Amino acid sequence: MASIKDVAREAGVSTATVSRMMANKGYISDKARAKVEAAVKKLGYRPNRAAQQLRDPGSRIIALIVSDIQNPFFGELCRSVETFAQKRGFCVFVCNTDEDPQKEIHYLELVAQEQVAGVIISPSTQGLKPLKALQKQGIPAVLVDRQVGTDFDAVLSDNKEAAYRLTQRILQGGYRRIAGIFGANSFTAEERLAGFLSALAEAGQTAFPIRRIPAFENEGRAAMEQILQDNPAPDAVICSSALIATGAYRAIHKQKILIPNHIGFACFDDPPWATFVNPGLTVIRQPAALLGEAAAELLMKRIKDPERTSSILRLQGSLVERGSLR
Amino acid sequence: MASIKDVAREAGVSTATVSRMMANKGYISDKARAKVEAAVKKLGYRPNRAAQQLRDPGSRIIALIVSDIQNPFFGELCRSVETFAQKRGFCVFVCNTDEDPQKEIHYLELVAQEQVAGVIISPSTQGLKPLKALQKQGIPAVLVDRQVGTDFDAVLSDNKEAAYRLTQRILQGGYRRIAGIFGANSFTAEERLAGFLSALAEAGQTAFPIRRIPAFENEGRAAMEQILQDNPAPDAVICSSALIATGAYRAIHKQKILIPNHIGFACFDDPPWATFVNPGLTVIRQPAALLGEAAAELLMKRIKDPERTSSILRLQGSLVERGSLR
DNA sequence: TTACAATATGTAATCGTTTACATATAATTG
DNA sequence: CAATTATATGTAAACGATTACATATTGTAA
The missing domain is CATH 3.40.50.2300 (Response regulator)
Structure with a gap:
C-alpha cells in the first residue's frame, strides 16, 4: 500500500502538501493540486485510517448494538437508524448480541477500541458498568427500546x-x-x-x-x-x-x-x-422506525454537545385493529 | 485516556515491559508483572487500537455486507455467520446496503480502511472493481447468495x-x-x-x-x-x-x-x-444458516491461506410441502 | 573460575498521518 | 517603494504501540 510519503515523492512535494490537499485544508496552488492528484491516482493512494485515528481520534461510524438481529422490530430499527445516520454523513455498524451479556460486553469494548463516534444500544442486561466505561472514554451512548439506569439518553416505546x-x-x-x-x-x-x-x-x-x-x-x-x-x-x-x-x-x-x-x-x-x-x-x-430515527438524532446531538443533559423519549405505539378482538 | 507511557511511569518500568506484559510475550519477572498489572488496573489502561493497527495491521473483525437487513433470509444468515465467527474468535460488523450500489461501495471502502480481516458480502451490483480493490489491499472477500465474476470464493444456493x-x-x-x-x-x-x-x-x-x-x-x-x-x-x-x-x-x-x-x-x-x-x-x-456457516468457514480458510484457489459452493435448498400444491 | 546460556529489562526506531511553525514568494496597500 | 498581507510550501514533532537490538543480571556447566 502506498503511503503519503510515496505520493509526496511521486508528486515532488512534501507530505504536508499532500495531506492538505487530501483534506482540502489551507492553501494549495493549482499546479501542486494537479501533481498530487495525478500521483494519488497513479499509486492508488488511500490514507491509512489507523494513522489518521492515531493523530486525531474520532470517526464517522456509529455502532448499533442490538439484542436480536432476526427480530423484525430490530430490522426496522436498523434500517431507520441507518437512513438517518447516512443523511448526517455517518455509517452504521450493526452488532448482534443474541441477548448474551458476554457478547454485549465484548462488542462494547470492541467499538470503544475502534473509537466509534457513538453507540446506540438495546441493552440485554441491567449492568451499567460497561456503559459507564464507554462514557469515560468519551463515547456517547443512546439506549433504545430498553432502559438501564437513568443517566443515559434513551428512546423507548411507551x-x-x-x-x-x-x-x-x-x-x-x-x-x-x-x-x-x-x-x-x-x-x-x-x-x-x-x-x-x-x-x-x-x-x-x-x-x-x-x-x-x-x-x-x-x-x-x-x-x-x-x-x-x-x-x-x-x-x-x-x-x-x-x-x-x-x-x-x-x-x-x-x-x-x-x-x-x-x-x-x-x-x-x-x-x-x-x-x-x-x-x-x-x-x-411498535414505532420502530420512529425509535430508530429519534435515537440517531439524539446521538448526533450528543456527539455535537457532550454536555447536554440527558433526555428520555417515550414514543407511542399504535393500536392496530384487525378483528381478533370482539 | 491513559497511554502505555503513563502505565510504564506508574509501574516504574519501560514501555517495552508493559507492552510485553499486555501481549504475554517474552520474559517478564513476577515482580514486574505485578507492578504493571496494578498500574494497568489503577489507570484503567486499555491499549489504543489505532496505534496497534498502525504498527502491525490486521484485526479480528469481519464485515458482513448485506443488501437488505430486514429480509429474514439475511437475518438468519447474519446470525449463523456470527455464531461461527465467534467460535474462531472473530467479531462481526454488519453493514446494510439497502440494495444501493453507492452504499455498497462506500461500505467496502470503509471496511477496507478499518482493515478488517475479511468481508462476506451479498453484492447488489455486478461491479467487480470495488471487490478487486479490496483484494489488492489484501483483504479477502467471500460472496454469499449472489455471485459476481468467478474469481472470488462464493457460497450460493443452488x-x-x-x-x-x-x-x-x-x-x-x-x-x-x-x-x-x-x-x-x-x-x-x-x-x-x-x-x-x-x-x-x-x-x-x-x-x-x-x-x-x-x-x-x-x-x-x-x-x-x-x-x-x-x-x-x-x-x-x-x-x-x-x-x-x-x-x-x-x-x-x-x-x-x-x-x-x-x-x-x-x-x-x-x-x-x-x-x-x-x-x-x-x-x-433456502439454507440460510448453512450458507452463513459455509461462508464464514471459507473466509477463515482464506484468511489463513490467501493463496488457495477460490472455491464456489452450491448448497441445496429444501422443498417444504405444506399443501398449496395439489 | 570461566564461559555460555537463559532470563529480564531498557533504548530507540518505526508505522502513516496531521499540523504548528518557519519560511518563501506573490499580491496589495499607503 | 517599503510595508504589509495573502498565498504556498516545507520541516519536524507529535499520536501510542511494538520490537529488534543492546545491555544487565542470573543460573549452570565445564
Missing part, C-alpha cells in the same frame, strides 16, 4: 401506556377473564405487564392467572396450551411479544377455538403473519 | 436446481398453465427462472406468460391481479421471492380463489406467514 390502552380495548370487547403471557426477565415485558395490571385494576377486575415465560415460540405455545385447560377457561389472552404470540396463536388454532368469539386475542409487536390469519391480529405496533 | 425441482413438483400436481412472477435485475431470480424454464421445456410445456418485476410486495400483487385476468387463466403460479409471493398471495386471497384446487401456489424463501395460511405454503426453503 410500553405501559400502550398495554393500558390495549387492555382497555380488550375490556371494551366484553372480555372478563383475560389471561396474560408475558416474557420473563425482560424490560419491555415488565412495563407492559404493569400497564396491563393497571388497566385491569382500574376496571375492578382481578388479574386472571398470568404466565411469565422465556420469550420463545415454543414456550408461548406450551403456556397457551396449559392456560386453555384452566377452569374456568379464559375468554381472552394478551401476549407480550411477537414470538410468544406466534406460539400462543398456534395453540389456539390447533384446538379450533374461534377468534374473536370464543377467545379474544391481542399482542404486542406486529408479527409478519398478523394480516394473514383470519381475522387479522389486533396488536400494538 | 437456485436453478431448486427451481427445477419445484417446477417438477408443480407439474406433478397436474398443473399445466403455470405462471411465473420473477424479480427483475436479480441474480437469484435469473437463476431460478432458468431452472423453471428448463423443467418446463423438459416436460414439453410452453412457458405460460412470465412477469419480471421489481421484487416488492405491491408489484407482486399488481402482477398477480393482472395474471388472474388472463384468458385462459393460469392454474398455478410460482414466485421467485418471499416479497413477491406475499403480494401475489394477497391478490389470490382477495378474489377468494381456492388454493390448491383452483390455483396452485409455490414460491422461494420461506415467508414467516407460510405456516399461518390455509393450506400452508409449499416453498423452497
Whole structure:
C-alpha cells in the first residue's frame, strides 16, 4: 500500500502538501493540486485510517448494538437508524448480541477500541458498568427500546401506556377473564405487564392467572396450551411479544377455538403473519422506525454537545385493529 | 485516556515491559508483572487500537455486507455467520446496503480502511472493481447468495436446481398453465427462472406468460391481479421471492380463489406467514444458516491461506410441502 | 573460575498521518 | 517603494504501540 510519503515523492512535494490537499485544508496552488492528484491516482493512494485515528481520534461510524438481529422490530430499527445516520454523513455498524451479556460486553469494548463516534444500544442486561466505561472514554451512548439506569439518553416505546390502552380495548370487547403471557426477565415485558395490571385494576377486575415465560415460540405455545385447560377457561389472552404470540396463536388454532368469539386475542409487536390469519391480529405496533430515527438524532446531538443533559423519549405505539378482538 | 507511557511511569518500568506484559510475550519477572498489572488496573489502561493497527495491521473483525437487513433470509444468515465467527474468535460488523450500489461501495471502502480481516458480502451490483480493490489491499472477500465474476470464493444456493425441482413438483400436481412472477435485475431470480424454464421445456410445456418485476410486495400483487385476468387463466403460479409471493398471495386471497384446487401456489424463501395460511405454503426453503456457516468457514480458510484457489459452493435448498400444491 | 546460556529489562526506531511553525514568494496597500 | 498581507510550501514533532537490538543480571556447566 502506498503511503503519503510515496505520493509526496511521486508528486515532488512534501507530505504536508499532500495531506492538505487530501483534506482540502489551507492553501494549495493549482499546479501542486494537479501533481498530487495525478500521483494519488497513479499509486492508488488511500490514507491509512489507523494513522489518521492515531493523530486525531474520532470517526464517522456509529455502532448499533442490538439484542436480536432476526427480530423484525430490530430490522426496522436498523434500517431507520441507518437512513438517518447516512443523511448526517455517518455509517452504521450493526452488532448482534443474541441477548448474551458476554457478547454485549465484548462488542462494547470492541467499538470503544475502534473509537466509534457513538453507540446506540438495546441493552440485554441491567449492568451499567460497561456503559459507564464507554462514557469515560468519551463515547456517547443512546439506549433504545430498553432502559438501564437513568443517566443515559434513551428512546423507548411507551410500553405501559400502550398495554393500558390495549387492555382497555380488550375490556371494551366484553372480555372478563383475560389471561396474560408475558416474557420473563425482560424490560419491555415488565412495563407492559404493569400497564396491563393497571388497566385491569382500574376496571375492578382481578388479574386472571398470568404466565411469565422465556420469550420463545415454543414456550408461548406450551403456556397457551396449559392456560386453555384452566377452569374456568379464559375468554381472552394478551401476549407480550411477537414470538410468544406466534406460539400462543398456534395453540389456539390447533384446538379450533374461534377468534374473536370464543377467545379474544391481542399482542404486542406486529408479527409478519398478523394480516394473514383470519381475522387479522389486533396488536400494538411498535414505532420502530420512529425509535430508530429519534435515537440517531439524539446521538448526533450528543456527539455535537457532550454536555447536554440527558433526555428520555417515550414514543407511542399504535393500536392496530384487525378483528381478533370482539 | 491513559497511554502505555503513563502505565510504564506508574509501574516504574519501560514501555517495552508493559507492552510485553499486555501481549504475554517474552520474559517478564513476577515482580514486574505485578507492578504493571496494578498500574494497568489503577489507570484503567486499555491499549489504543489505532496505534496497534498502525504498527502491525490486521484485526479480528469481519464485515458482513448485506443488501437488505430486514429480509429474514439475511437475518438468519447474519446470525449463523456470527455464531461461527465467534467460535474462531472473530467479531462481526454488519453493514446494510439497502440494495444501493453507492452504499455498497462506500461500505467496502470503509471496511477496507478499518482493515478488517475479511468481508462476506451479498453484492447488489455486478461491479467487480470495488471487490478487486479490496483484494489488492489484501483483504479477502467471500460472496454469499449472489455471485459476481468467478474469481472470488462464493457460497450460493443452488437456485436453478431448486427451481427445477419445484417446477417438477408443480407439474406433478397436474398443473399445466403455470405462471411465473420473477424479480427483475436479480441474480437469484435469473437463476431460478432458468431452472423453471428448463423443467418446463423438459416436460414439453410452453412457458405460460412470465412477469419480471421489481421484487416488492405491491408489484407482486399488481402482477398477480393482472395474471388472474388472463384468458385462459393460469392454474398455478410460482414466485421467485418471499416479497413477491406475499403480494401475489394477497391478490389470490382477495378474489377468494381456492388454493390448491383452483390455483396452485409455490414460491422461494420461506415467508414467516407460510405456516399461518390455509393450506400452508409449499416453498423452497433456502439454507440460510448453512450458507452463513459455509461462508464464514471459507473466509477463515482464506484468511489463513490467501493463496488457495477460490472455491464456489452450491448448497441445496429444501422443498417444504405444506399443501398449496395439489 | 570461566564461559555460555537463559532470563529480564531498557533504548530507540518505526508505522502513516496531521499540523504548528518557519519560511518563501506573490499580491496589495499607503 | 517599503510595508504589509495573502498565498504556498516545507520541516519536524507529535499520536501510542511494538520490537529488534543492546545491555544487565542470573543460573549452570565445564
